[in-house]
Amino acid sequence: MANPTGWKPTMEKGGGPQGPPATGAGGATSGLVLEEPLVFEHGSRGRTGVSLPDPGPAPDLAAELPRGLLRGEVEGLPELSELEIVRHFTRLSQWNWGIDSGFYPLGSCTMKYNPKSSEALARLPGFAAAHPLLPASMCQGVLELMWRLERALSEIAGFAATALSPAAGAHGELCGLMIIRAWHLSRGSPRKKVLIPDTAHGTNPASAALNGYAAVPLQSGPEGRLDPETVRAAMDEDVAAIMITNPNTLGIFESHIAEIAGIVHGKGGLVYGDGANLNALLGVGRPGDMGFDVVQYNLHKTFATPHGGGGPGSGPVAVKEPLLPFLPLPVVVKEGETFRLVTDPGERPRTVGKLREFWGNVGMFVRAWALIRELGPEGLKRTAELAVLNANYVRAGLRGAYHLPYDTDSLHEVVFDDALQKEQDVATMDVAKRLMDHGFHPPTIYFPLVVHGALMIEPTETESKETLDAFVAGMRAIAEEAKRDPEAVKAAPTRPIRARLDETRAARKPVLRWTPGMKVE
């Protein structure tokens, strides 16, 4: 298919002014990547990509369905052969960057390797072809897997029990706050406020608001940690809970967590733990032993289920003993040698209810359990140790080239900023885009908000020393280039299929779909 955009390519000299480095630090060179229109913009009448049985003679549908409800062919759907579809999506995939492509140090997202064997296991027909309403006698295998995962997650984070159903991290937060609200309500009042430090995970304030709570921001101290006195000053009997990410989004361990939990508990509040950064603590410490009452896991982060271009995730929620009655349904139980889902609120009258349809993202449970089985207790602890080692190694390598706003110890991730580059008018955004030309995915940028121009780097344990060395070399090359030729950094990226995109235009004149006959520019 010809270039659908009408854009005429121009030859660019590699390594020239504002061009990319001849070979990026990550090994980036140029490749053969093809343009591809929208799936709706090509094809020919009558083509199809499927093979289906003959439906038999066409019946009189009008006799069976109400007038006006019957539909003909859906206008605008593609008409392409199987090969055309395969090429379409293969080409789209080539425009993408994944962990399988190269280093992806997106802070607080834990972009670790997603094992191929986990994919094979999740595709076993016994799991993939199981209908959620199979009678319990016909699905003991998947129930057993859910029960084993539930037990292991509860042990790993140090809680009494875990509800597996929440669909993602933010959904887990929503669920956790519902549990907290229900617990308060059972003691009289749901209370009004939730305390959220400026180093907490980004979705926390919206999760609080959805539960009818006012989000009260708390400032972290000069070391990047929450000061117990800040909590004491904000804490009163209107506060339902504090939401703490530990280690926080600066990659710093909240060392005062036990004291903070004591202050919150002292006023009758509860402590919610955002488990987005649990990778740093596997086998090293348990949120349940630190004063947390509720925590959510992100199976797509810590337990390596694929991020999938933005999901599906999985956000199980674990609670301490007093909160057990409030867990959402279902919960999986073992009775003798039989496994069962508790779905009837009659058995759990104080449950917050149901968070999603059926039982959770079970496909993710299979993958997460596979990883836990393959790692075992030593492997889990080793995961945390190597994740923290890798972050600290990158931190040591970048010291001097980039400004480190907090010199406090880092765990699994480290946050730099663009203070040194600002002198050349080069910003975090430019550094991020230039990293692509070297063959790396940029870190999380401009988050956490507490650091201006943040570059939040989380390497994870699955990256080798050589990869980290190459990344550090690339980052240092960009810092040097910013001094020598800032315009080249600001012109990045030049290697990906597209240069910087006009986001303002996208928002000002939204084009959010294709319509038959329309030309999407």
Add this chain to the structure above:
Amino acid sequence: MRYHPHTPDDVRAMLEAVGMKSLDELFRSVPEPLRLRRPLDVPPAADEIALLAEFRAMAAKNRVEHPPFLGAGCYPHHVPPAVDQLVLRGEFFTAYTPYQPEISQGTLQALFEWQTFVCLLTGMDVSNASMYDGATATAEAALMATRLTGRKRIVVGAAVHPEYRKVLATYLASTGDEIVTVPYAEDGRTDLAALERAVDGKTAAVIVGYPNFFGVVDALPEAAALAKKAGALTLSVTSEAVAFGLLQAPGALGADVAVGTMQSFGNSMSFGGPAPGFFATLEKNLRQMPGRIAGSTVDKLGRRGFVLTLSTREQHIRREKATSNICTNSGLTALAAIIHLSLLGKKGLFQLARLNHARGRLLREAMGRAGFPLRFSGPTFNEMAFEVGDAEAVVERLAHRGIAAGAPLGRWYPDDPRMKGALLCAVTEVHTPEIIDLFAKSVKAS
């Protein structure tokens, strides 16, 4: 450990570079009383061969050798192998949310195509980039309706999927909104007279299943007309999206929002998840729509490209004033859905939908011959309830033979004595005429 590349020499060199003596010292910021000084109590590590054997043994305890005669929100469709082989391309499935558009154009164009597919099927103007599932999409749609109307009452048909209604109740428990449930009529459609009584100037939204939980094609146009008269929004909920190939788009029938799941396209059942929820609405509601949205734009050389847009609605910008807290959605399952939809195309979807309807007719006829009449007289697509006597007993007896017979409706409607004998059964293109015939005879013999 194959996922940990560090040799002992690497660890030594790296510790030296960071100025630490041991791996343990890396954690000196964690106070000693908070450290775990024992191994985690999880099973010892398994090698890949043992892992495969263990999981195969567990999977074998699930009886999936026959296609289930179960739908109820999750449908056993055939997924062409091309779908999974494309989804498994690592550039798709090991990427995350496309925060960096220049190296995420594949995901972004795919999301733009998803939004287009959803709009074409539902007859809506705009769609988001997916939701967790159909139930949460329904709850989010109800919340959007309360924001748009400034009203606090949601009127929902009792024939809307009971799980979706439970999730709706959970979401609305802390918002102060009210849910009013309207009964179904003898034909399995929403009781329109009761609906008319329930809808008034305080109603934010009316929710109707299309087809509804009983597999019945509900009276969506009539319900939408009643809602419109009262200034309320109509939310159409679909969990069997193949029906869009046979049934008129909700947008053409007066719905303001169309939600549900596209599990039927490209996604295995996987014991109920993951699968892509969808959310589409009219252009005028765009600014109140939850979730991520991909949009087209140009790069600085004038070439077409795609970005995430209108993010001022979202949690990471608006914080506590966001339209929703959703962040990670169902990207990969949405991709699977559009690959399948692309393969089907115009002709294939038309054929697949008619095939499903035809298989539904075969089931109705076979069950009729076996002596089991329909529970509801309303029109159906590929799913319907039969009067079988004691539905729970039928399910239990067929389970012994490895056959998932259907869903006894009495589980969700314990207060309606008419439901005790009602068994909800679904068939798709994977149920051959022979299997359908055999099934009806098995129900009778049980």
